[in-house]
Every structure is written in C-alpha cells, then in structure tokens.
Amino acid sequence: MAELLHLLPCRHLSAKPWNFTALFSILLRSSYCSVPAQNKREDPQGERAGKWLSLPPFSPSIDSSLISKEIAGQASLEKREPITALKWVRRCCPELPMSLIQKLFRLRQVRKQSTIPKGTIIENNAGEKQIRRVSAKSAISLGDVILLPVSSEKSTNQMGGCSCSDDEINFIRRLELYKDSAMIVINKPPGMSVQGGVGIKYSLDKLATTCLKYNNPEPPRLVHRLDRDSSGVLVLGRTRISTSILHSIFRERTSGAVSHVSENLKIRSRPLQRKYWALVIGTPRDPNGLISAPLAKVVLDDGKSERITIVNDANIEKFTSSNHALTEYRVIRTSIQGYTWLELLPLTGRKHQLRVHCAEVLGTPIIGDYKYGWQSHKKWQPIACSTLSTKYENIPIKKLPFGLELEGGSIDEKQPRLHLHCRQMVLPDISVALKHLQSESSNYNLSKCEKINLVAPLPLHMQISWDILGYDS
Incomplete structure (x- = not known):
C-alpha cells in the first residue's frame, strides 16, 4: 500500500507525472495475491475460522452425464462444453438444492482456490495457492478447487448421523454386499425406511452416515431408493463425484429407455x-x-x-x-x-x-x-x-x-x-x-x-x- 501511495499524485508535494505502468503493475499484483483462508478482511466469520467445504479439484474429464453416456457407448468425452463454477458445484453436490447454490453465489459466499501460473507478472509467487471470490458464470480451470461455506452442507444435509451402539453399527455393516472407494452396496432389510421423514426415527441415509462412513472424509449418499416394505440391493455413493456419476447412470437408464421405446430393448446395451x-x-x-x-x-x-x-x-x-x-x-x-x-x-x-x-x-x-x-x-x-x-x-x-x-x-x-x-x-x-x-x-x-x-x-x-x-x- 505504501508503494501504491507513493505513486499517486500529490497536489502539494510534487508535480511529477503519474507512473501508469508501475501503478498498473501494483494493482494487478494485488488482484492476484495469495489470500490465505485466515484473511479477516475477506470473510471474518468464515475464512478466519477456516470453515470451508472443499469440492474435488476440477477435472474436465469428470462430467457425470457424459461419463454415463460413454459407459453406455452413446457419447464421446471429447465433446465438452466450458464448465462454470455453478455447473461444477451442481455436479459435485447433487444433494444441494439449486435455490441454495444460487443464493451462495448471489451472496458472494463461494470461493475458488487456484494455483498461480508461471509466466505471470507475479512470477515469484508461481505455484502458490490463491483464494478468490468466484461468480456463478466464471469458468474454472484444471485443478481449481471450489470452496463452499461448511454451513451449506450442515443446513441441507439430511444425512446427519445418529447415535448408534456397537451392536447397531455391526448390524448395519453386516448388510453390506460390496464396498470399494466409489460406492457401498447393502441388502436393505424390509421395514426400514431409506430416507427420513415425519414420524421416521431411523432411516438408512442417516444410519449410513454413522455406520458406513469408516475413515472416508465424506459420508455415503443415497443413489436410488427402495420402498420401505421392499428389500434388496441398495447403492450408496462414497464421494460426491461417484454419487453424481451413479445418479447420471440411473437417469440415463430411464431417459434412454423412454427414447427407445420402439427398439428391441432386450438386445440393447444397458450400463x-x-x-x-x-x-x-x-x-x-x-x-x-x-x-x-x-x-x-x-x-x-x-x-x-x-x-x-x-x-x-x-x-x-x-x-x-x-x-x-x-x-x-x-x-x-x-x-x-x-x-x-x-x-x-x-x-x-x-x-x-x-x-x-x-x-x-x-x-x-x-x-x-x-x-x-x-x-x-x-x-x-x-x-x-x-x-x-x-x-x-x-x-x-x-x-x-x-x-x-x-x-x-x-x-x-x-x-x-x-x-x-x-x-x-x-x-x-x-x-x-x-x-x-x-x-x-x-x-x-x-x-x-x-x-x-x-x-x-x-x-x-x-x-x-x-x-x-x-x-x-
């Protein structure tokens, strides 16, 4: 700031003309400076406490809808549209209501963490992380990380865990049919609700958060549903990305079947x-x-x-x-x-x-x-x-x-x-x-x-x- 003030014209002290090149350089440097999450001027209640929900780093190849189509042999991942911050949040957080996501962007509560590239005017800071506010329509680049207030997940996440005894945890874990880094599959017992609601004390979405999270940083999320009185195979995603892809696969199955009613569905490839x-x-x-x-x-x-x-x-x-x-x-x-x-x-x-x-x-x-x-x-x-x-x-x-x-x-x-x-x-x-x-x-x-x-x-x-x-x- 002192350097900037020195360059500004002073009516009484100097008649020296403005150094526009230097002034522009300093302003540009300030706009690209690395801002830590503890910066009080940005958001005293959020960044100072470091309470951020980090989404997975942006990768152009991770497009859940295109991935599900390519798995079905219907599309190529080379046909991509530019990804905005809004699209990436929706893709990573399918459980968040669109109204809440738009509100976060409107209130300027969304941040983007990116790496300062080489060859910029701030070459000495190349490779460092910077955190800046980001708008809904801003394009994001490879490796960018979108940060949401952790309160957004707390206010909308219906999968808040519940208190369970060791016997109850073991009972839920014995229902497992399959587990890997992307999903957990259980054999749902009849009589147990999949989602919570009025009058429902125990539901699998909440029980999974407590009993099936293991050491994973994210809780399991429902991919589809079964009626309360039915039973059988129930799939939960273990990360936002895998859940989003699985959601797209289930949607693609429905939309694909309806659009091919006249075809022989029995011989059609289905993911x-x-x-x-x-x-x-x-x-x-x-x-x-x-x-x-x-x-x-x-x-x-x-x-x-x-x-x-x-x-x-x-x-x-x-x-x-x-x-x-x-x-x-x-x-x-x-x-x-x-x-x-x-x-x-x-x-x-x-x-x-x-x-x-x-x-x-x-x-x-x-x-x-x-x-x-x-x-x-x-x-x-x-x-x-x-x-x-x-x-x-x-x-x-x-x-x-x-x-x-x-x-x-x-x-x-x-x-x-x-x-x-x-x-x-x-x-x-x-x-x-x-x-x-x-x-x-x-x-x-x-x-x-x-x-x-x-x-x-x-x-x-x-x-x-x-x-x-x-x-x-």
Missing part, C-alpha cells in the same frame, strides 16, 4: 440392470413381455393420501402430467395354489412402478401389497405347511435393532408382508473408471468398463414362501 423378484397372486396371461404404461399421481378424497395409477386414453384428461414407465417381466415359477414368482426388470424408475404394473396391467398384485392389491387380499387364506415347522422352529428369535421385525410375514401368515425384493443389480465399476479419468495419460474406453454383479439373498419371509411352494433355491 445398469436391475432384477426384482416378486410373488404375485394369479398368473399373467403371457409368460414374458414388456409392460409400457404411463403412470400418474392421484390425491385421494381425504386430501392427504396419494397413490399411483395407470394413465390411458380413457382417463388421460384427468391428469396434467404423467411419466412413461417400462417394465420387462418373465415368469420364474407357478404353483398349483395359484401363485406365481415373477422376475421384473424395470427399465424406468418411477414411484411404485412395479407394484402398479403388476396389479393394474398384469392383473396379478404382489402378495402383501395392500395399497394396490387390497381387493385380492380380502379373500386371503394362509397356506398351511407342516413340513416347514421343523426347518425354521430352531431359528432363535432375536431382538433386532431399530425396531425391525424380520420374523413372520410369509404366505402361511394371515397378514403376509410385501413380497418384492431387488434380487440383482449389474453396475459399471465406477472406481476403476474414475482412476483412469483422473490420470491425464489414460486413454481408457469407458464403454468397456467392467461390470459388478450384485446379488442379494431373499429376506426370511420370502425364503419361507419359496420353500412352502416347494422350490429349491
């Missing part, structure tokens, strides 16, 4: 495959097929409850919007008692898609689905099977944590539980793909990314029903 098992009442007319039926939400007369229904030409005027839904199915086994085991492959991801398609399109509601198959359950009669009494009578009844009750609910009960289970999922190996993408010298072809095959054992009530109907698992 993501999901297979559900369901025990239904009755038998479909055809042993296999493709269900293509749009779905829409209906609010019931009480104004609080809602359900999903099929949209057809007769009632299409009643709905302002609907979502196309596609499901492949095939019969696994039929029984003389009039029940059928189905394998269901959802090509889109709509709420209650499988339950509605089974009940309203195939006319075979899933056992234990009292929302969409209540009429069929009015005449429900449990199936007595004395031969299984000795097989399961020696299983000790344990008191499970989180209020779970996994005993009972098979077809020999008066009130069976929902028989819908995400049995299998095939996913690209995101951890390997990310390692190659973050290597500048790698020419890895994402379309040849290896797949991970995940299989979840049936829950106890479905396994008992399987045994009652006389099948060998």
Whole structure:
C-alpha cells in the first residue's frame, strides 16, 4: 500500500507525472495475491475460522452425464462444453438444492482456490495457492478447487448421523454386499425406511452416515431408493463425484429407455440392470413381455393420501402430467395354489412402478401389497405347511435393532408382508473408471468398463414362501 501511495499524485508535494505502468503493475499484483483462508478482511466469520467445504479439484474429464453416456457407448468425452463454477458445484453436490447454490453465489459466499501460473507478472509467487471470490458464470480451470461455506452442507444435509451402539453399527455393516472407494452396496432389510421423514426415527441415509462412513472424509449418499416394505440391493455413493456419476447412470437408464421405446430393448446395451423378484397372486396371461404404461399421481378424497395409477386414453384428461414407465417381466415359477414368482426388470424408475404394473396391467398384485392389491387380499387364506415347522422352529428369535421385525410375514401368515425384493443389480465399476479419468495419460474406453454383479439373498419371509411352494433355491 505504501508503494501504491507513493505513486499517486500529490497536489502539494510534487508535480511529477503519474507512473501508469508501475501503478498498473501494483494493482494487478494485488488482484492476484495469495489470500490465505485466515484473511479477516475477506470473510471474518468464515475464512478466519477456516470453515470451508472443499469440492474435488476440477477435472474436465469428470462430467457425470457424459461419463454415463460413454459407459453406455452413446457419447464421446471429447465433446465438452466450458464448465462454470455453478455447473461444477451442481455436479459435485447433487444433494444441494439449486435455490441454495444460487443464493451462495448471489451472496458472494463461494470461493475458488487456484494455483498461480508461471509466466505471470507475479512470477515469484508461481505455484502458490490463491483464494478468490468466484461468480456463478466464471469458468474454472484444471485443478481449481471450489470452496463452499461448511454451513451449506450442515443446513441441507439430511444425512446427519445418529447415535448408534456397537451392536447397531455391526448390524448395519453386516448388510453390506460390496464396498470399494466409489460406492457401498447393502441388502436393505424390509421395514426400514431409506430416507427420513415425519414420524421416521431411523432411516438408512442417516444410519449410513454413522455406520458406513469408516475413515472416508465424506459420508455415503443415497443413489436410488427402495420402498420401505421392499428389500434388496441398495447403492450408496462414497464421494460426491461417484454419487453424481451413479445418479447420471440411473437417469440415463430411464431417459434412454423412454427414447427407445420402439427398439428391441432386450438386445440393447444397458450400463445398469436391475432384477426384482416378486410373488404375485394369479398368473399373467403371457409368460414374458414388456409392460409400457404411463403412470400418474392421484390425491385421494381425504386430501392427504396419494397413490399411483395407470394413465390411458380413457382417463388421460384427468391428469396434467404423467411419466412413461417400462417394465420387462418373465415368469420364474407357478404353483398349483395359484401363485406365481415373477422376475421384473424395470427399465424406468418411477414411484411404485412395479407394484402398479403388476396389479393394474398384469392383473396379478404382489402378495402383501395392500395399497394396490387390497381387493385380492380380502379373500386371503394362509397356506398351511407342516413340513416347514421343523426347518425354521430352531431359528432363535432375536431382538433386532431399530425396531425391525424380520420374523413372520410369509404366505402361511394371515397378514403376509410385501413380497418384492431387488434380487440383482449389474453396475459399471465406477472406481476403476474414475482412476483412469483422473490420470491425464489414460486413454481408457469407458464403454468397456467392467461390470459388478450384485446379488442379494431373499429376506426370511420370502425364503419361507419359496420353500412352502416347494422350490429349491
């Protein structure tokens, strides 16, 4: 500052003309100076305390939507648009609401940490880190790190951990089917909510933060959802980048299926495959097929409850919007008692898609689905099977944590539980793909990314029903 004041004209002390070159040099130097996070003039409440949430360093190769398309063999990563600070925050933090992100930029609470390049006017400081405010539309360069106030994560992160005992932590960890640096996959038990809400004390998103974080700096994040009463394969991302890529893969599966309705979907390459098992009442007319039926939400007369229904030409005027839904199915086994085991492959991801398609399109509601198959359950009669009494009578009844009750609910009960289970999922190996993408010298072809095959054992009530109907698992 003293140097700058010396160059400014002084009406009474000197008539020396301004040195514009030197003045410009000093001003430019001040705009590029390295500003530590403890600089009180920038943000006394934020930077002085060092309370920043650092996003992953910017890498042009890490574009979740393009990565998911290249994995499916549909796009090239060379076709990129310039990435702004806003786009990078949205890509790294898919769980943050857009309104909050825009507010942070509007209030100038977002920073960018970058390295001073060589060849600048401040050559002596080349290689040092500088922190500056950044606008939403500012382009970012390779290696730049975006910093958000840590309060943004605290105010919106619904995955705040909860207090768990050692037994509870071990119970959740025993659900693991697979774990690597990019994701954790668990076998969700029936009766446990995936997300928190009104009246929900325990949910997997919060439990995962406490029980499945391990030594990772970031908590696991949900990639998709399962109904509370269903079970099976559930995927969580372990970093913001891997979660964003997995989100894009799930979205690409849905949008890709809808845009290729007329094609033969069975032979089309899919980066993501999901297979559900369901025990239904009755038998479909055809042993296999493709269900293509749009779905829409209906609010019931009480104004609080809602359900999903099929949209057809007769009632299409009643709905302002609907979502196309596609499901492949095939019969696994039929029984003389009039029940059928189905394998269901959802090509889109709509709420209650499988339950509605089974009940309203195939006319075979899933056992234990009292929302969409209540009429069929009015005449429900449990199936007595004395031969299984000795097989399961020696299983000790344990008191499970989180209020779970996994005993009972098979077809020999008066009130069976929902028989819908995400049995299998095939996913690209995101951890390997990310390692190659973050290597500048790698020419890895994402379309040849290896797949991970995940299989979840049936829950106890479905396994008992399987045994009652006389099948060998």
